[in-house]
Amino acid sequence: MPDDIGHVSAGLQRLAGTLVAGARTVHDVRRLSGGASQQTWAFRVAGDAVDVPLVLRRAPAGVAERAKGTAGLATEARLIAAARDAGVPVPALRHVLRSEDGLGEGFVMAWLDGETLGRRIVRDARLAAARRVLARQCGAALARIHAMPLQGLPALRVGGARAERQFQLDAHRSHGTVRPVFELAFQWLRQHQPAEVAQPVLVHGDFRNGNLMVDERGLQGVLDWELAHLGDPMEDLGWLCVNAWRFGAIDLPVGGFGAREELFEGYAAAGGRLDIARVRYWEVLGTLKWGVVCETMAQAWLAGRERDVEKAAIGRRASESEIDLLALLAPRGAA
Amino acid sequence: MHDQPTPEQLLDAVAAFLREQVVPGSAGALAFHARVAANALDIARRELALAPAAALREQAALARLLDADPTTDLLQLNRLLCERIAAGALGLDTPGLDDALWQITLDKLSVDQPHYESYLRSLPPATDQET
Numbered sequence: 001m002p003d004d005i006g007h008v009s010a011g012l013q014r015l016a017g018t019l020v021a022g023a024r025t026v027h028d029v030r031r032l033s034g035g036a037s038q039q040t041w042a043f044r045v046a047g048d049a050v051d052v053p054l055v056l057r058r059a060p061a062g063v064a065e066r067a068k069g070t071a072g073l074a075t076e077a078r079l080i081a082a083a084r085d086a087g088v089p090v091p092a093l094r095h096v097l098r099s100e101d102g103l104g105e106g107f108v109m110a111w112l113d114g115e116t117l118g119r120r121i122v123r124d125a126r127l128a129a130a131r132r133v134l135a136r137q138c139g140a141a142l143a144r145i146h147a148m149p150l151q152g153l154p155a156l157r158v159g160g161a162r163a164e165r166q167f168q169l170d171a172h173r174s175h176g177t178v179r180p181v182f183e184l185a186f187q188w189l190r191q192h193q194p195a196e197v198a199q200p201v202l203v204h205g206d207f208r209n210g211n212l213m214v215d216e217r218g219l220q221g222v223l224d225w226e227l228a229h230l231g232d233p234m235e236d237l238g239w240l241c242v243n244a245w246r247f248g249a250i251d252l253p254v255g256g257f258g259a260r261e262e263l264f265e266g267y268a269a270a271g272g273r274l275d276i277a278r279v280r281y282w283e284v285l286g287t288l289k290w291g292v293v294c295e296t297m298a299q300a301w302l303a304g305r306e307r308d309v310e311k312a313a314i315g316r317r318a319s320e321s322e323i324d325l326l327a328l329l330a331p332r333g334a335a
Numbered sequence: 336m337h338d339q340p341t342p343e344q345l346l347d348a349v350a351a352f353l354r355e356q357v358v359p360g361s362a363g364a365l366a367f368h369a370r371v372a373a374n375a376l377d378i379a380r381r382e383l384a385l386a387p388a389a390a391l392r393e394q395a396a397l398a399r400l401l402d403a404d405p406t407t408d409l410l411q412l413n414r415l416l417c418e419r420i421a422a423g424a425l426g427l428d429t430p431g432l433d434d435a436l437w438q439i440t441l442d443k444l445s446v447d448q449p450h451y452e453s454y455l456r457s458l459p460p461a462t463d464q465e466t
Binding site: 178179180181184186187188216243246248249292308309310312313316317319320322323324326327329332333 | 367368371372374375376378389391410413414416417419420423426427433436439440443444446447448452453456457461
């Protein structure tokens, strides 16, 4: 998107002095990731004695269309600031975009050094020491998120086991696909549905390998807060254990880097209260959710809304979710 | 009668072209999508080779499980199975259901994602698997 880079660079240039005291120029602007509606950019802001790397998260004005259940970037900014105050490792917030900034909705935050790619986090020799502490650190970070006071937080949707199961069932039904293993999982989830939590807490909603900034010392940042909501804290622990986020290192259930016991110890040591049956419930629901997400992406291609080959190919990954659901619900000797 | 190359050979040729020429000659999103495209062609090639036998296995297993006419169409059998599971008439306590679903799912993975770790671990030891 050549137009975008000019527009973003010019907008950031106007903000240079606001972002970093004494800075005058913006350079090395590059797009990191994201679709049309939500983008992540890296850039540097420089002056006589400073040269600071920063990150912009933005949704261009007019592309306000949001995926169902996402909180929006202004809300994400407030959550990141509140999480930092609560001792959760997150990037420091630098600036929340105003309409006069001309960059749409979004915010600027500090650049964090490290790795976010899941398959490198589970395999790179350089990160071996990090993997020994990462599951405990994730437990501690989650306990802090779940203990954050709700007053002062932006308005968030309230989710729970029943609502999430129904959401996934409706999505699956709307695809019209025929999957006996998914039916079995929906039945299991219905039969094992836990009581709604008495006190919904802040749930990150996408706390998994791939959204964690990791360096040699371990967890440096919890990223991507756009699916945050209020609900059952065990949802975050279960989702972190879903096989899709182990990147092939399936013997280490926590993100492919740690044991459940390490996650649970870290969580309890930081004041979190565990309910292991609920964690399992959310792991099953999360495994099914990944399969439904694969279907949703493939459906966008089948309906002609998307043309990326990647969207077509991902339809053939829903069967990964089927084998993982069977391994959870009807395990065999070898599985 | 069609000439050679066969559909399988054509898929093979294009996948090799993508991997050996397009991927090394490009970068970023294009290289990524070229790899995804080659993998998609591999899925199609494996399905051509493996699906006929797997479909017969699936049809026999589902017809037995559902006590249905063994010539019933595969989609129809799968619909029936889904309906009975959703209605609670069949479940994990139904003898043979888990074995049938495991076999069907392993056959699907052998086409879709034969390198998926959960699949590799679930295979019986020492079988010759198509990759």
